[in-house]
Amino acid sequence: xxxxxxxxxxxxxxxxxxxxxxxxxxxxxxxxxxxxxxxxxxxxxxxxxxxxxxxxxxxxxxxxxxxxxxxxxxxxxxxxxxxxxxxxxxxxxxxxxxxxxxxxxxxxxxxxxxxxxxxxxxxxxxxxxxxxxxx
Amino acid sequence: xxxxxxxxxxxxxxxxxxxxxxxxxxxxxxxxxxxxxxxxxxxxxxxxxxxxxxxxxxxxxxxxxxxxxxxxxxxxxxxxxxxxxxxxxxxxxxxxxxxxxxxxxxxxxxxxxxxxxxxxxxxxxxxxxxxxxxxxxxxxxxxxxxxxxxxxxxxxxxxxxxxxxxxxxxxxxxxxxxxxxxxxxxxxxxxxxxxxxxxxxxxxxxxxxxxxxxxxxxxxxxxxxxxxxxxxxxxxxxxxxxxxxxxxxxxxxxxxxxxxxxxxxxxxxxxxxxxxxxxxxxxxxxxxxxxxxxxxxxxxxxxxxxxxxxxxxxxxxxxxxxxxxxxxxxxxxxxxxxxxxxxxxxxxxx
Numbered sequence: 001x002x003x004x005x006x007x008x009x010x011x012x013x014x015x016x017x018x019x020x021x022x023x024x025x026x027x028x029x030x031x032x033x034x035x036x037x038x039x040x041x042x043x044x045x046x047x048x049x050x051x052x053x054x055x056x057x058x059x060x061x062x063x064x065x066x067x068x069x070x071x072x073x074x075x076x077x078x079x080x081x082x083x084x085x086x087x088x089x090x091x092x093x094x095x096x097x098x099x100x101x102x103x104x105x106x107x108x109x110x111x112x113x114x115x116x117x118x119x120x121x122x123x124x125x126x127x128x129x130x131x132x133x134x135x
Numbered sequence: 136x137x138x139x140x141x142x143x144x145x146x147x148x149x150x151x152x153x154x155x156x157x158x159x160x161x162x163x164x165x166x167x168x169x170x171x172x173x174x175x176x177x178x179x180x181x182x183x184x185x186x187x188x189x190x191x192x193x194x195x196x197x198x199x200x201x202x203x204x205x206x207x208x209x210x211x212x213x214x215x216x217x218x219x220x221x222x223x224x225x226x227x228x229x230x231x232x233x234x235x236x237x238x239x240x241x242x243x244x245x246x247x248x249x250x251x252x253x254x255x256x257x258x259x260x261x262x263x264x265x266x267x268x269x270x271x272x273x274x275x276x277x278x279x280x281x282x283x284x285x286x287x288x289x290x291x292x293x294x295x296x297x298x299x300x301x302x303x304x305x306x307x308x309x310x311x312x313x314x315x316x317x318x319x320x321x322x323x324x325x326x327x328x329x330x331x332x333x334x335x336x337x338x339x340x341x342x343x344x345x346x347x348x349x350x351x352x353x354x355x356x357x358x359x360x361x362x363x364x365x366x367x368x369x370x371x372x373x374x375x376x377x378x379x380x381x382x383x384x385x386x387x388x389x390x391x392x393x394x395x396x397x398x399x400x401x402x403x404x405x406x407x408x409x410x411x412x413x414x415x416x417x418x419x420x421x422x423x424x425x426x427x428x429x430x431x432x433x434x435x436x437x438x439x440x441x442x443x444x445x446x447x448x449x450x451x452x453x454x455x456x457x458x459x460x461x462x463x464x465x466x467x468x469x470x471x472x473x474x475x476x477x478x479x480x481x482x483x484x485x
Contacts, residue, residue: 029464034246047457050451051353072459077351077352078259078333103470105470111253121240123259
């Protein structure tokens, strides 16, 4: 096998992680790819529930009117392994949400990227083991 | 079942002398086993611990997380194993990819279907962020082909009929959604146990005459009696089938029948799965399986992968508790129908 072919095959064959093969549900059926949004809000509640956690935030518009949004995030099981607990995201925390709105037009969205106002990503544990040793 | 389709004898022999040796010893079902002289060098006598009642001890928390795909990628036909050098290169590439994604996020094109998802690396959902057992196999399925055999003509017909019946009704109601989205069953729990994209963790607990295997995602426990009892009556069908086990030396052999035709392989009506679990060192169980259903596939197929010990415990996966996803999917579909009806009404007016 040539080196080039090897590189291609490894790129698409072995390295599965980039593709959510067995994700819990079809996100594109739930959220609208034509409705990207950016929200800045204050956390009021964090539902640490399977299969996905949901972060409730209050978002103020230009007139000071407050709307409550629910943001879908990843599985709490994985977050626990990154070192997060139910106390890690306290009400009152300000977050920025980059995501897509629900297809039904309600105030629900998938949180593609969640960051703190200082730019740090919300759930990067910094303790990711980075895979096991080669055997 | 007959073992003629899977080189159980040779794989068990290899397993007994350790995972490293096994992985370095390419062999396909039906092919000659690696010469003993080659394997003897690294062979170490390792006796697995036993439970109080004398069973080989498989207990603990494990992961079957892997980056090895179930079926062999195109272009690797006939190549069952990577070389050491190829594996090293793959490990390096995988680590580079992971740190880049952690830094910059998952690379997807904004406004595409693929982008409508939370970032995997941010939530610790990337396979590479969890412990995984690297191995040199190019696919979990063993043998020269490394693929699931073709469907039989009658299975193709069953599948086509089912698809035709479902077409246009995929979002009608909860019953039309996949079993996983409804929190009922997940195909990766099988049996056979296959890796899940994340939370691919297992716990094994043993009691006198029983072995229980729990899969974290989505909480299912398979309780396997090892007291020699027969399978349930054929008329009783279960999501994960009916498993009975026995010990062959240090290997737990589990035989499963009585599946529904919905899980883990839709349209398989007489599914029969045989699994072999052998603890080959303190941190590794060699997991091997053979799947057969003569009415479904033209021949049986077999696979194997290492299961690795991890720290900690399983976390609760109460899947249905907050399954907003199902409701959101259906309400999204209703909204789409509403808009389509409005458009067609407007079209009629013109």
